[in-house]
Amino acid sequence: MSSTRRHGHLSGLRRRLLSPLGLLTAGVLLTVGSPLIFVVIQATRAGWAPAKALLHRPIAATLLWHTITLTVAVTTTTAVIGFGAAYLVERTDLPLRRVLSVVLVMPLAVPEFVAGFSWVSLTSSVRGYWGAVLVMTCALYPLVYLPVAAALRRSDTGVEEVARSLGRSRWATLFRVTLPLARPALGGGALLVCLYLLGEYGAFAALQFQTFATAIFTEYKVAYDTASASVLTLMLCLIALLVVAGEIRVSGRRPLARASSSGRTGARVRLGAARFPALATLLALMVLALGVPIGALVYWWARGTSSTLPPASIGSDILSTVGYSLAAALVATLGAVPVALYSWRRRTRWAATVERGAYLTRALPGIAVGLSIVYLFIHYLRPWYQTAPMLIAGYVVLFFPLALTGVRAALAAVPAGVEEVARSLGVRPSRVLIRVTLPLIAPGLGVAAAMVMLAASTELTATLLLRPIGTHTLATQFWTFTSGLAYGEAAPYAAMMIGLSAVPVLILARRGAVR
Amino acid sequence: MSLLVAGLQAAHGSRPTLFDIDLSVPDHALACVVGPSGCGKTTLLRVIAGFHTAAAGRVELNGRVLDQPPGVRVPAERRSIGYIPQDGALFPHLSVAANIGFGLPRADRAAAVARLLELIDLVGLADRHPHQLSGGQQQRVALARALAPEPDLLLLDEPFTALDAGLRARVRTDVVDLLRSTGTAAVLVTHDPAEALAIADQVTIMASGRIVQTASPAELHARPVSSAAARALGDTNLIAGLYRSRSVSTALGELLLDRPVLADAATCGAPTGQVTVVVRPRQVVLCGGDEPGAVAALVRRQEFRGEDHRLELMVDGVPDPLVCHSPSRVALDSTVHVRVAGAVHPLIEPVVPSAATI
Numbered sequence: 001m002s003s004t005r006r007h008g009h010l011s012g013l014r015r016r017l018l019s020p021l022g023l024l025t026a027g028v029l030l031t032v033g034s035p036l037i038f039v040v041i042q043a044t045r046a047g048w049a050p051a052k053a054l055l056h057r058p059i060a061a062t063l064l065w066h067t068i069t070l071t072v073a074v075t076t077t078t079a080v081i082g083f084g085a086a087y088l089v090e091r092t093d094l095p096l097r098r099v100l101s102v103v104l105v106m107p108l109a110v111p112e113f114v115a116g117f118s119w120v121s122l123t124s125s126v127r128g129y130w131g132a133v134l135v136m137t138c139a140l141y142p143l144v145y146l147p148v149a150a151a152l153r154r155s156d157t158g159v160e161e162v163a164r165s166l167g168r169s170r171w172a173t174l175f176r177v178t179l180p181l182a183r184p185a186l187g188g189g190a191l192l193v194c195l196y197l198l199g200e201y202g203a204f205a206a207l208q209f210q211t212f213a214t215a216i217f218t219e220y221k222v223a224y225d226t227a228s229a230s231v232l233t234l235m236l237c238l239i240a241l242l243v244v245a246g247e248i249r250v251s252g253r254r255p256l257a258r259a260s261s262s263g264r265t266g267a268r269v270r271l272g273a274a275r276f277p278a279l280a281t282l283l284a285l286m287v288l289a290l291g292v293p294i295g296a297l298v299y300w301w302a303r304g305t306s307s308t309l310p311p312a313s314i315g316s317d318i319l320s321t322v323g324y325s326l327a328a329a330l331v332a333t334l335g336a337v338p339v340a341l342y343s344w345r346r347r348t349r350w351a352a353t354v355e356r357g358a359y360l361t362r363a364l365p366g367i368a369v370g371l372s373i374v375y376l377f378i379h380y381l382r383p384w385y386q387t388a389p390m391l392i393a394g395y396v397v398l399f400f401p402l403a404l405t406g407v408r409a410a411l412a413a414v415p416a417g418v419e420e421v422a423r424s425l426g427v428r429p430s431r432v433l434i435r436v437t438l439p440l441i442a443p444g445l446g447v448a449a450a451m452v453m454l455a456a457s458t459e460l461t462a463t464l465l466l467r468p469i470g471t472h473t474l475a476t477q478f479w480t481f482t483s484g485l486a487y488g489e490a491a492p493y494a495a496m497m498i499g500l501s502a503v504p505v506l507i508l509a510r511r512g513a514v515r
Numbered sequence: 516m517s518l519l520v521a522g523l524q525a526a527h528g529s530r531p532t533l534f535d536i537d538l539s540v541p542d543h544a545l546a547c548v549v550g551p552s553g554c555g556k557t558t559l560l561r562v563i564a565g566f567h568t569a570a571a572g573r574v575e576l577n578g579r580v581l582d583q584p585p586g587v588r589v590p591a592e593r594r595s596i597g598y599i600p601q602d603g604a605l606f607p608h609l610s611v612a613a614n615i616g617f618g619l620p621r622a623d624r625a626a627a628v629a630r631l632l633e634l635i636d637l638v639g640l641a642d643r644h645p646h647q648l649s650g651g652q653q654q655r656v657a658l659a660r661a662l663a664p665e666p667d668l669l670l671l672d673e674p675f676t677a678l679d680a681g682l683r684a685r686v687r688t689d690v691v692d693l694l695r696s697t698g699t700a701a702v703l704v705t706h707d708p709a710e711a712l713a714i715a716d717q718v719t720i721m722a723s724g725r726i727v728q729t730a731s732p733a734e735l736h737a738r739p740v741s742s743a744a745a746r747a748l749g750d751t752n753l754i755a756g757l758y759r760s761r762s763v764s765t766a767l768g769e770l771l772l773d774r775p776v777l778a779d780a781a782t783c784g785a786p787t788g789q790v791t792v793v794v795r796p797r798q799v800v801l802c803g804g805d806e807p808g809a810v811a812a813l814v815r816r817q818e819f820r821g822e823d824h825r826l827e828l829m830v831d832g833v834p835d836p837l838v839c840h841s842p843s844r845v846a847l848d849s850t851v852h853v854r855v856a857g858a859v860h861p862l863i864e865p866v867v868p869s870a871a872t873i
Contacts, residue, residue, distance in 0.1 A: 425618025
């Protein structure tokens, strides 16, 4: 009896691994995970000697110190601001909260390097550590605000009401019930902030604050020292992996926030007289995070048009930007479908692990992904080096987790059991995919592709590394002009990028508001 | 026989969930599988439907082998078995008509859909989408959709649980009438024994991944084979006693047996003369203290149930409270007299179970 059972189990396992979907998933994950492998190969090839030499230079200690202090400071400030804003909007009777719930997300539409240059173009006092903390806090707090607000909206206010009924004060309830409820979202948001900080190049270059990313870029592009660049890249990847591991440890045993069963929202906390200072604080935040960058752009554009017209090439730059990012969006979304389907259908621990593996690349800073793609193409795909496929591959690897998140969200909305019912009605699995699953997730796939496309269209670091010679995108043109202090010429490009990014950000804010 | 399940075993990962399941469902019959949540009844349904892998055993439908590990496993779409999950799982992107016609060849759709819409009494709602329907209407559409390809067997997984109490009885009647009118054999899974007894031709009791007993509702109620089977159908009293030819001597007096125990004595090791009998609550009747067979009992608990009162009584020599359905109200903590009316049923169990061991 036991032997037959074991046999059945084994054949089940084989079927699971060798199904077409399983093979497809494995292929996609290997492709997307290849940068991780190449970073390691390149670093071991460089050997210990350059690593030792580099690590003994004071620069390594400086970079480490800069990176750690900045990451700690900005993660703390974004966590406080993100949670505070989300609590005020979702749980209190703050005036204008409906408008704020959208406006608070909008700074995501301003690429960090645009924000950095806007500040620098207005005052040189933002250069250095404190400027970097200010600019990055303003740019990145929505990464915390968005998931925390969504978690608070979804969670049952009943538990908070119970806490109050048990005699806890409003503050005690906030710290002992609301905050723990939002902890997984808060942890996830803070993790994103850390990873963004580790990978950011443009903003820190503008603010003249040296981190690993800027050093890697300089070693590679200016000093042509690929060995140093790859050692630094590996160190950066290690830090990123440590951060991810830390986040898993901290919020590993996630208390499942109970979804509101009734869809009923509890009474909001009355702020009383405190609502005016609270509102003023959020408005001040908006001035810093949105007002300054947009104001600076308007100012420079107005000044610029008096002397020069917008460059005639902006049309072709828009076209090439859209072309590359659209291609990347299609490839990334198509690749994400089998991976998401695989784990959605199985719902086993194995499938969940497979899917989590896909998110590992999210831990790789953009600059590391860019460099690894360069190595990959130089060594194995030489004919395509510095061609369009190289840039598209870079975008796909960078934004695959984004696409996967989108496809997963779409699948999560598919009612359980419809695929099975469709099969029980005599329809083959491939037809079930076409007649049921794909139509149900089509809108979600569209959203996922749009997110990838718009993220790619404002990407700077990897684009600078991977673009074919002579190709310009909005981001690289902005970069070229601002590096030459031609702020007037740069402003239209920044405006285009903000306009483009506003679309997915609005989708994000709306989706948060609907669900 | 329409459906035949023999020696079926299944597991979730490495944890076995079904052990040696034997089940057969006659043509045109409605079979119910009853058991508490987690007993494996949904897994059984999913194995039959082809969604869950069988580890051992055999599933046959109208003589065709569907599952016989390790060699045979017919995919779900080629089994001709309809499946209705708890919430109906209507396709949210399709209209009512498109949902019903989903499993039909394009050419046959229009006519069949029109006929089925009439059958489920939703003629005007063909163009609605599932979210515009009430829970009961959704369940009827799910049924019509499953019946459209004229399956050989229909599986229903707790189809009425998601409906509120008032609606449940009506939808249940509608569904059963539809099944009877089309003559489709069906297996319905439920945790509600009353539901199973009310609608089924055949009831199977499941517990911990095993089948306890399969019988007609009347047979099952009157003659459960074990204490587990007796308890699965609701309130029951299991009384230990000493066997004497046609009766049994218990703390409730000398009770008449509905059949001799002797036939089973060899298999259940009753040489000691010990036997457990099932006394249904309605067999325990209040009476005067001087009537023959009357025993004194202390009223420990009383629940008014609308039609009657459910009493829990303490009787000397009976370890568990004795449950009794009484038409009249009695005072709490008062002493009453009861007697057992009619013959009682002995269990074919080797050991006398006391509630403490279960």
